[in-house]
Amino acid sequence: MKKILSRVFAAWALIVFIITMLPVALLMWMIGTIKEPKRTNYFRIISKIWMRIFFFLTGCSLKIKGINNFKPGEKYIVICNHNSLMDVPLSTPFIPGANKTIAKAEMAKIPIFGLIYKRGSILVDRNDKNSRKNSFKKMKEVLNLGMHMCVYPEGTRNKTEMPIKEFHDGAFKLAVETETNILPALMFNTKKVLPPGQAFYFWPTKMELHFLPPVTISKSDDVELVKQNLHKIMSEYYINQLKKLP
Template sequence: MIKLFRNIAGRVFAVYGLLLFVATMLIVLIPIWIFSFLPDPAKTRNFLILGRIWMKVYMTLIFCPVYRKGKQYFEKGKVYVVVCNHNSFVDVLVATPGIPGTNKTLAKHDLVKVPIFGMMYKIGGIIVNRNDDLSRKQSFEHMRNALKMGMHMALFPEGTRNRTPFPLKRFYDGAFALAIETQTPIIPSLIFHTRKILVPDKFFFALPHRIDYHFLPPVETKGLTKEDLPALKEKIFMMMWDHYLTNGGVEPTPA
């Protein structure tokens, strides 16, 4: 009986969350469209100002408040490569507006084709086709330029959502290669509990839950070279793994 009630409640809440997302998105759509004509970094900065208000209202209305810890690690006037774990689609709604300052992220080219969302990804993201060598090279250059313009780069080094029972999937090299080549410090970050909102392996099912977003102390890359990449990647991986486990990040396998 309890399981049946939970399944019904999860579907009802998913409908509520989706309808509310669409309704709030329609309110901010025209200003976002206007911002799309601005040059960077003004385009991204204004998009994020509005996006933070939008997500603050939306996450509150769906009973998923976001609490951030470690914002003091972002030193004014400095840019960072921010790496984050990835458990759920909800992470995107948390990470981009949650990172202090203006930031860009990396977005798959398929997302650009999605109506409305495509426009938002073009503003807040750098588009890449991972199956195209030229596109990957161009995206790397765009990320370098974003850092030069004073914008952080927010990247998910796991590449895709972590559907394993482990705290993290293995990391790809991209974020760490960017940080070393540009000599930009890395801020590891972790989002907690988003798998409890969008439960894995359950179609159109969601439940409200508090979200915690933790930023860890920055890791310097000055003086590092390509030969240091594996060690840097392993260091960040273990920092995030340990922090996830010591802060209640072990999530039960859904029934």
């Protein structure tokens, strides 16, 4: 029965997504001439309203903890765990303040959705060395503009048995080079909504987004040690919180 219902919910979620996406795409096109960082802040506000509507109409809900860990006037590299395609709609719109996400370039080729995707992202082709180098430079520009940079250090969705996969170096190298503090964020239950490996599946679920206290970074820090420390902090928190979730 759940298998049948999940497909019914998936069909409804797809219809809602497409219908609500059209006016959002128009708004994203309209803000194209606005200068940064104001344009990205408008993007975040529009995306947040869009996702709130989408969650409501598809029976999902979102609980957020730790907003007070963002200090006014401060910028952060926000690092998130990655379990599901639902993670992106939870991160960028609900991070307080203008922010951009490092994202796969191929997703920007999707008609209409690609316009929205490009507005909130630094695009990277992971198979292209020059693209990776250029994206790193653009992430520094985002931070220089006073915006947060959102990164998924696991790289791809976690399909392993590990609570959090091993991290790549990029976010931590960026933090040390720019001396930007890192703020860890953990998302819960997104895998229940859109499980990796499940075709045409959607299940209404209460999701959670927890922002942890920021970790201070200096240029004298060792990138590898910073990476290991953040992985430990996030893994331990994730495991402990899973025990408390329904």
